[in-house]
Amino acid sequence: MRKKIVAGNWKMNKSAAEARELVAAINAELGDCECPVEVVVCPPFTAIESAGTALAGSRIALGAQNMSERSAGAFTGEVSASMLTSLGVKYVILGHSERRTLYGETDAIVNAKVRAAINAGLNPIVCVGETLQERETGAMDDVVTRQVQQSLAGVTGDELKAGKVVVAYEPVWAIGTGKTASKEQAQEMHALVRRVLAEMTSGIAAAAVRIQYGGSMKPENAAELLAMPDIDGGLIGGAALQADSFVAIIKAGC
Numbered sequence: 080m081r082k083k084i085v086a087g088n089w090k091m092n093k094s095a096a097e098a099r100e101l102v103a104a105i106n107a108e109l110g111d112c113e114c115p116v117e118v119v120v121c122p123p124f125t126a127i128e129s130a131g132t133a134l135a136g137s138r139i140a141l142g143a144q145n146m147s148e149r150s151a152g153a154f155t156g157e158v159s160a161s162m163l164t165s166l167g168v169k170y171v172i173l174g175h176s177e178r179r180t181l182y183g184e185t186d187a188i189v190n191a192k193v194r195a196a197i198n199a200g201l202n203p204i205v206c207v208g209e210t211l212q213e214r215e216t217g218a219m220d221d222v223v224t225r226q227v228q229q230s231l232a233g234v235t236g237d238e239l240k241a242g243k244v245v246v247a248y249e250p251v252w253a254i255g256t257g258k259t260a261s262k263e264q265a266q267e268m269h270a271l272v273r274r275v276l277a278e279m280t281s282g283i284a285a286a287a288v289r290i291q292y293g294g295s296m297k298p299e300n301a302a303e304l305l306a307m308p309d310i311d312g313g314l315i316g317g318a319a320l321q322a323d324s325f326v327a328i329i330k331a332g333c
């Protein structure tokens with residue numbers, strides 16, 4: 080049985096002080112809710128430490144939105160995996176479509192980051208998903224298959240069984256647009272991701288992997304998406320910036 084995982088990707092939002100306030104508000108809104116959903120917040124780098132202080136002792140885990148594939152050295156502006164673990168970070172989003180399209184991250188780069196994250200003890204949340212044009216031309220299965228195969232190349236069945244990797248299916252056309260994939264469209268793509276993982280490793284290993292849906296997930300559509308057999312959580316953008324909507328999505332997964 081896979082434990083659901085709902086993560087907030089705050090993108091380039093929230094100062095250190097605002098992060099502290101949002102984490103406190105999420106905790107207050109969660110109250111004594113003990114539903115078996117793992118909760119993660121992924122603030123920008125500059126707010127990780129203050130968010131980490133605010134969530135200490137709570138059920139919320141800390142994530143980051145990106146990291147370097149390299150371990151240390153003359154790489155101006157980059158942040159390493161061990162810098163993140165030193166702040167208590169447990170998860171790191173890798174290969175988000177905004178990184179792929181705006182910053183030129185290829186599957187090979189994402190793959191190097193995945194390896195560096197796992198080696199450092201971080202759990203990557205690896206994003207895949209097709210653009211609108213790729214969906215309209217029927218290329219989505221090929222695109223997502225290639226992204227999974229190449230971004231996760233070399234990841235072993237044992238690593239998957241140990242829960243070291245989360246995959247997020249985020250159709251690019253649904254991100255920040257208010258358009259959500261229907262529960263059937265999302266389920267189809269999640270099942271595809273799981274089939275590809277099974278071919279790369281084994282059915283048992285693939286069955287252990289949690290696959291999140293991302294793209295305009297909100298309180299109104301979360302319950303029906305999270306009820307689908309291969310949808311194991313959500314990666315939430317806009318709706319994660321307010322405690323009430325983020326917690327409503329978490330509770331929809333209970």
Ligand code: 13P
Nearest residue numbers: 088254255294295316317
């Ligand atoms: P929205 O929820 O704002 O569509 O963003 C989704 C996303 O990109 C999460 O990583």
